[in-house]
Amino acid sequence: MKLSQKVAIVTGATQGIGLACAQRLITEGAKVMLVDIKPEGAQAAEALGDQARFFTADVSQKADVDALVAETLAVFGRIDILINNAGVTHKALFLDVSEDDFDRVMRINLKSMFLCGQAVARVMAKQQSGCIINMSSVNSELAIPDQVPYVVSKGAINQLTKVMSLNLAPYKVRVNGIGPGTILTELAKKAVLGSPEARHTILSRTPLGRCGEPEEVAAIAAFLASDDASYMTGQTLFVDGGRMALNYTVPVQE
Ligand SMILES: NC(=O)C1=CN([C@@H]2O[C@H](COP(=O)(O)OP(=O)(O)OC[C@H]3O[C@@H](n4cnc5c(N)ncnc54)[C@H](O)[C@@H]3O)[C@@H](O)[C@H]2O)C=CC1
Numbered sequence: 001m002k003l004s005q006k007v008a009i010v011t012g013a014t015q016g017i018g019l020a021c022a023q024r025l026i027t028e029g030a031k032v033m034l035v036d037i038k039p040e041g042a043q044a045a046e047a048l049g050d051q052a053r054f055f056t057a058d059v060s061q062k063a064d065v066d067a068l069v070a071e072t073l074a075v076f077g078r079i080d081i082l083i084n085n086a087g088v089t090h091k092a093l094f095l096d097v098s099e100d101d102f103d104r105v106m107r108i109n110l111k112s113m114f115l116c117g118q119a120v121a122r123v124m125a126k127q128q129s130g131c132i133i134n135m136s137s138v139n140s141e142l143a144i145p146d147q148v149p150y151v152v153s154k155g156a157i158n159q160l161t162k163v164m165s166l167n168l169a170p171y172k173v174r175v176n177g178i179g180p181g182t183i184l185t186e187l188a189k190k191a192v193l194g195s196p197e198a199r200h201t202i203l204s205r206t207p208l209g210r211c212g213e214p215e216e217v218a219a220i221a222a223f224l225a226s227d228d229a230s231y232m233t234g235q236t237l238f239v240d241g242g243r244m245a246l247n248y249t250v251p252v253q254e
């Protein structure tokens with residue numbers, strides 16, 4: 001086990017990629033505080049056993065984030081790993097995006113990572129050790145016309161990862177990102193997999209010919225959180241079936 005005695009916070013952990021990350025970190029020996037705005041994540045945490053706890057929070061709100069950090073320290077005594085995973089998608093063409101929707105997506109997807117990153121980094125700086133992972137997307141680089149604030153938030157996350165890594169390196173805190181392709185979760189079903197045509201379009205842009213599984217993203221998170229990545233910081237790793245390497249379509253095996 002590569003993460004024994006480590007303590008992790010995973011945001012957006014009630015389902016999808018966040019829950020898979022929490023499960024994998026526990027498999028690797030970590031203790032995990034699962035965090036989500038949806039309280040039903042408490043059942044998911046209970047199913048994970050004594051190594052897991054659940055905290056209900058809106059990680060886009062500073063007061064909730066400060067309470068989360070205080071609770072994690074009270075329960076586990078330290079924080080070694082933060083996975084900034086919580087995020088929402090949004091569908092509207094540029095001229096149809098409301099100011100409220102733009103602000104909401106940026107607050108949840110981007111500001112939450114600033115708030116959680118800053119609060120947790122203050123703890124890690126005192127420990128002189130730690131690792132932060134920001135969940136980005138292929139859409140941090142690839143733009144989609146009807147996912148405007150989502151794409152903007154993900155592009156900004158890549159820059160946040162770099163600037164956090166520069167600031168936190170003196171404290172021996174590493175900061176990296178993960179850019180998933182289309183992963184089979186509720187968000188992707190809402191965002192892109194709503195019809196056979198949409199699925200065909202995605203697969204025509206995916207050389208490995210399939211969508212990814214949340215566990216395949218969690219495996220990269222476990223690597224980045226481990227000492228196997230001890231010399232990596234400021235990077236965003238794309239876990240995307242080849243999407244980012246592609247500049248044409250591929251035949252789709254239906
Ligand atoms: N599924 C996919 O194809 C891809 C997902 N991603 C990113 O991966 C991350 C996770 O995505 P999925 O697991 O697919 O999504 P999901 O929708 O299945 O799960 C997201 C979780 O975040 C929680 N959440 C939302 N707002 C929150 C807030 N303010 N405070 C606390 N929790 C909050 C939700 O309640 C939910 O449990 C997101 O950042 C997403 O942008 C990136 C690329 C592709």
Ligand SMILES: O=Cc1ccc(S(=O)(=O)O)cc1
Pocket residue numbers: 089137138139142144147181182183187188191192202
């Ligand atoms: O993160 C959500 C998400 C994932 C993939 C895609 S697409 O496959 O590039 O359409 C869109 C949104």
